[in-house]
Amino acid sequence: MHNDTWDAATPTAAPSPPPRRRWVVVLLAVLLVLTMGAAVAAGLVAADQRDAAAAWQERATALERQRDEVAAERAAVAEQLDAAVAALDTSEADVASLEERVRTLAEEKARAEDTATTVSVERDVFIELSERVTAATSALDSCVTRLFELQESSVAAFNAAAAGDQVDVDALNRRAGEVRGFCDEARTAAAQAEAAADELRRS
Amino acid sequence: MRGDPHSSRARRPRGLWLAGALAALLTACVEPPTEPLTAPLPAEVEERELPEVAATSLERRAQEVTVRVRSLGCSQFGLGSGFVLPGGVVVTNRHVIEQPREVTINTWDGRSLPVSVTGVATDSDLALLQLEEEADLPVAELRTDPVDTGESVLVVGYPGGGPAEVAEGRVLGSVDGTVLGEPAEVLRVEAEVAQGSSGGPVFDRSGRVVGVVFAIEVDAGVALAVPVETLLERLDADALVTPDPC
Structure with missing residues (x-):
């Protein structure tokens, strides 16, 4: 009995799928592979x-920690700097005070x-003045002494002349001249001392 | 209508390059840097004003090199000011040490040091003294370039033989010095200067000597100073003479 229906028991050649359908399968396979590759790549990238x-x-955590450390360090340094500035101010004030004292x-x-x-200068001047005054006083004293001696000699000569004795007038005159010269020197010394005293008084 | 096949071939590699670049951009992993961060000092630290330290101040330095000069003359006792140069040389005014028998300098910190008279200038009110013993005194530096009108200066001296005083002032200009017995122009300095400051130095703001005070215009409150150029010429011993003896 033959009919148009297909008999499975009858070995016949399997019909090959149409080329278009095969192409779709290949495409889907390729897409699957690509998708899987993309998924793997995405996984790696992720x-x-x-x-x-x-x-x-x-x-970021390390930087945050570093920031906190630096901030703390900076605060500590600022504190030290303030303390150093205060100490410096105090020291400067002390130095200024000490320098002023110096x-x-x-x-x-x-x-x-x-x-x-x-x-010292005045002492030297006084010493010099004193020496001059001493010298003048000594010279004047000697002058007076010699004048007394001349006076005594003159009186003796007058008495001798009154008694009719011989008197050496020339000797008496020479001695008077010597005494005059000596006393002139004493007066000069006294004048120098007086001038020195005047100069001291003016200065 | 079909496009140019060459054009489509040329477009395809460009598209591939763009796609590759996009993929590289998306997949690029930028690792964080490993080196530590550095930054400049904060502005409040950079701009912080430190207190003035006296040890380095110009006023202190100026006082240190300025000395008080005491001269015992034949018939007078003179007091003035001066300043120390390298080599134990002391500069002062000629009129401070006239007919000197014994000259001594006093430093700001109380030292008394004997000096001998090297010589006096015949055509300027300047005299040079020489320390008779080593003293390790701070020394002044002379400025070689001319001073400018209006320039700020410091004048240091021992007015009245008292303690050292520093007066701020400015250079008013120069005047003919020949009427004052000077060989060239002299500086006019507006500053509070009193008798006893003669021989004292005039410093510029760098601490270099630009002049030597030798006279005062009392009414105008102006000090007259021998310019450093004249001093530099007189530092040559040949330009000096021995002062008159008693």
């Missing part, structure tokens, strides 16, 4: 990005030296 993100996160003492010392120098 892993890399995760690692990078973790590294950045770690970096200047004052230096001025006192210099003035004392001025006075000592002046006194």
Whole structure:
């Protein structure tokens, strides 16, 4: 019995799928492979990005810690700097005060030296004046002594002349001349001492 | 209508390059830098004003090199000012040490040092002294270039033989010095200067000597100073003479 229906028991050649359908299958397979490749690649990229993100996160944490440390360090340094500036101000004030004291003492010392120098000069002047006055006084004293001696000699000569004795008038005159010269020198010394005293008085 | 096949071939590699670049951009993983961060000092630190330190101040330095001069003359006792140069040379005015018998300098910190008179200038009110012993005193530096009108200066001296005083002032200009017995122009300096400052130095703002005070215009409150150029010429010993003895 034959009919148009297909008999499965009858071995016949299987009909090959149409070329278009095969092409679709290939395309789907390729798409599947590509999709899987893309998925793998995306997975790898995601892993890399995760690692990078973790590294950045770690970096950010480290920087935040570093920032806090630097801020603390800066605050400590600022505090130390303030303390150093305060200490420096105090030291400067102390130094200025001490220097002012040094200047004052230096001025006192210099003035004392001025006075000592002046006194020294005055002492030298007084010593010189004293020496002149002493010399003039001594010369005048000698002058007076010699005048007394001349006076005595003159009186003796008058008495001798009155008694009719011989008197050496020339000798008496020579002696008077010597005494006059001696007394002139004494007067000159006295005048010099007086001039020195006047000069001292003027200065 | 069909396009140019060459054109489509040329477009395809460009598209591939763009796709590759996009993929590289998307997949690029930028690792964080490993080096530590550095930054300039904060502005408040950079701009912080430190207190003035006296040890380095110009006023202190100026006082240190300025000395008080005491001269015992034949018939007078003179007081003035001066300043120390390298080699134990002391500069002062001629009129401070006239007919000197004994000259001594006093430093700001109380030292008294004997000096001998090297010589006096015949045509300027300047005299050079020489320290008789080593003293390790701070020394002044002379400025070689001319001073400018209006320039700010410091005048240091021992007015009245008292403590050292520093007066701020400015250069008013120069005047003919021949009427004052000077060989050239002299500086006019507006500053509070009193008798006893004769021989004291005039410093510029760098601490270099630009003049030597030798006279005062009392009414105008102006000091007259021998310019450093004249001093530099007189530092040559040949330009000096021995002062008159008693």
